[in-house]
Amino acid sequence: xxxxxxxxxxxxxxxxxxxxxxxxxxxxxxxxxxxxxxxxxxxxxxxxxxxxxxxxxxxxxxxxxxxxxxxxxxxxxxxxxxxxxxxxxxxxxxxxxxxxxxxxxxxxxxxxxxxxxxxxxxxxxxxxxxxxxxxxxxxxxxxxxxxxxxxxxxxxxxxxxxxxxxxxxxxxxxxxxxxxxxxxxxxxxxxxxxxxxxxxxxxxxxxxxxxxxxxxxxxxxxxxxxxxxxxxxxxxxxxxxxxxxxx
Amino acid sequence: xxxxxxxxxxxxxxxxxxxxxxxxxxxxxxxxxxxxxxxxxxxxxxxxxxxxxxxxxxxxxxxxxxxxxxxxxxxxxxxxxxxxxxxxxxxxxxxxxxxxxxxxxxxxxxxxxxxxxxxxxxxxxxxxxxxxxxxxxxxxxxxxxxxxxxxxxxxxxxxxxxxxxxxxxxxxxxxxxxxxxxxxxxxxxxxxxxxxxxxxxxxxxxxxxxxxxxxxxxxxxxxxxxxxxxxxxxx
Numbered sequence: 001x002x003x004x005x006x007x008x009x010x011x012x013x014x015x016x017x018x019x020x021x022x023x024x025x026x027x028x029x030x031x032x033x034x035x036x037x038x039x040x041x042x043x044x045x046x047x048x049x050x051x052x053x054x055x056x057x058x059x060x061x062x063x064x065x066x067x068x069x070x071x072x073x074x075x076x077x078x079x080x081x082x083x084x085x086x087x088x089x090x091x092x093x094x095x096x097x098x099x100x101x102x103x104x105x106x107x108x109x110x111x112x113x114x115x116x117x118x119x120x121x122x123x124x125x126x127x128x129x130x131x132x133x134x135x136x137x138x139x140x141x142x143x144x145x146x147x148x149x150x151x152x153x154x155x156x157x158x159x160x161x162x163x164x165x166x167x168x169x170x171x172x173x174x175x176x177x178x179x180x181x182x183x184x185x186x187x188x189x190x191x192x193x194x195x196x197x198x199x200x201x202x203x204x205x206x207x208x209x210x211x212x213x214x215x216x217x218x219x220x221x222x223x224x225x226x227x228x229x230x231x232x233x234x235x236x237x238x239x240x241x242x243x244x245x246x247x
Numbered sequence: 248x249x250x251x252x253x254x255x256x257x258x259x260x261x262x263x264x265x266x267x268x269x270x271x272x273x274x275x276x277x278x279x280x281x282x283x284x285x286x287x288x289x290x291x292x293x294x295x296x297x298x299x300x301x302x303x304x305x306x307x308x309x310x311x312x313x314x315x316x317x318x319x320x321x322x323x324x325x326x327x328x329x330x331x332x333x334x335x336x337x338x339x340x341x342x343x344x345x346x347x348x349x350x351x352x353x354x355x356x357x358x359x360x361x362x363x364x365x366x367x368x369x370x371x372x373x374x375x376x377x378x379x380x381x382x383x384x385x386x387x388x389x390x391x392x393x394x395x396x397x398x399x400x401x402x403x404x405x406x407x408x409x410x411x412x413x414x415x416x417x418x419x420x421x422x423x424x425x426x427x428x429x430x431x432x433x434x435x436x437x438x439x440x441x442x443x444x445x446x447x448x449x450x451x452x453x454x455x456x457x458x459x460x461x462x463x464x465x466x467x468x469x470x471x472x473x474x475x476x477x478x479x480x481x482x
Contacts, residue, residue, distance in 0.1 A: 170263035198286045
């Protein structure tokens with residue numbers, strides 16, 4: 001059996017004249033954390049949408065643990081163990097934390113009875129440190145706790161692959177390590193992670209490999225610091241003639 | 248002489264803090280560039296200075312005046328003009344109308360419809376064309392021309408080069424030196440780091456809402472900028 005959980009082969013996607021994925025090839029190994037960076041409009045969030053089925057491919061193949069994803073809906077992919085969080089948390093604001101997470105258990109791969117679903121929700125909430133807000137309406141949570149709730153909902157589906165979309169944005173210096181620890185804990189439990197993030201130091205503290213994309217192409221992929229030092233990545237971020245007197 | 252001084256400025260979007268204790272000062276007649284990755288807080292900083300967003304802490308002092316109770320409109324009258332990201336040109340107005348919209352503050356100075364046409368011959372040639380039909384480069388020139396019509400002492404430019412062809416970027420940056428020569432100070436937000444550093448006297452790197460590196464543009468090392476930009480040591 002392949003050690004790759006996700007294989008992306010020749011992925012193409014465009015919106016009109018805008019190319020967001022151009023013959024993309026990469027893989028993610030089981031239990032691995034892959035970080036994705038790239039400028040605005042690089043196609044990062046769209047890539048997550050293609051993997052979890054929110055968007056359909058123009059062409060190419062997506063395989064998850066050997067199974068073709070191309071024709072599966074988002075909910076079918078969730079049942080296989082693929083889940084995602086969104087850049088802007090979107091909980092049901094009038095429902096409590098517990099109720100929000102309970103809804104997510106409907107999309108777990110295994111069939112759960114009512115009691116099991118409740119236990120799964122409680123476990124997910126505890127794992128992300130939201131226990132004391134169990135009965136708090138989601139609309140009253142502060143930003144860090146809304147992000148924790150986003151993670152709780154994802155964890156409640158018992159994911160094998162979790163797609164994180166800029167989950168660290170806007171957190172304070174004290175909040176960021178809390179979130180990073182939750183993600184590290186998930187990784188240590190064997191969950192495979194693909195994480196898009198602009199806060200590079202947060203990303204690098206967790207991921208095994210980093211991929212930089214732009215214009216729908218892979219610019220560099222590999223060991224995180226090596227990718228950040230890659231001249232093509234530096235050029236992409238800092239300009240094509242980045243030379244300063246005094247260096 | 249200092250034209251703009253920021254003292255420990257903080258700003259929030261709801262409970263999301265976008266700026267953390269930003270302090271910087273801009274000398275009259277100079278260009279200061281603010282660089283940083285997406286989400287670093289660059290545009291928020293300009294909004295706070297222009298008055299379209301209120302800081303939650305700290306002070307913005309312009310020409311010695313604390314701007315706390317000064318509205319965005321009054322700031323234009325005081326001499327601050329913003330060239331917003333995305334240019335925000337009225338598509339159904341002509342180039343001429345778009346440019347003249349900027350004169351509503353009625354500040355007297357070097358800049359008027361004739362001098363901005365001389366600065367940007369390209370838009371002079373399109374004077375009667377609708378904004379809708381203008382190219383990205385033309386729109387950027389219209390946006391700067393509109394801001395100049397208020398004869399600002401301080402020009403704030405949000406992403407001067409974003410989405411423009413290299414030749415147009417060169418034209419826009421060349422025009423900045425002419426603008427500064429007329430006595431206007433410039434605070435420039437840019438993702439194109441090399442271009443920004445070449446143009447500015449001083450620069451700051453923002454990272455997650457904090458000014459992590461500030462100095463003279465020609466003295467900041469390649470290494471220090473890379474590390475500040477990414478927030479980690481990059482070999």
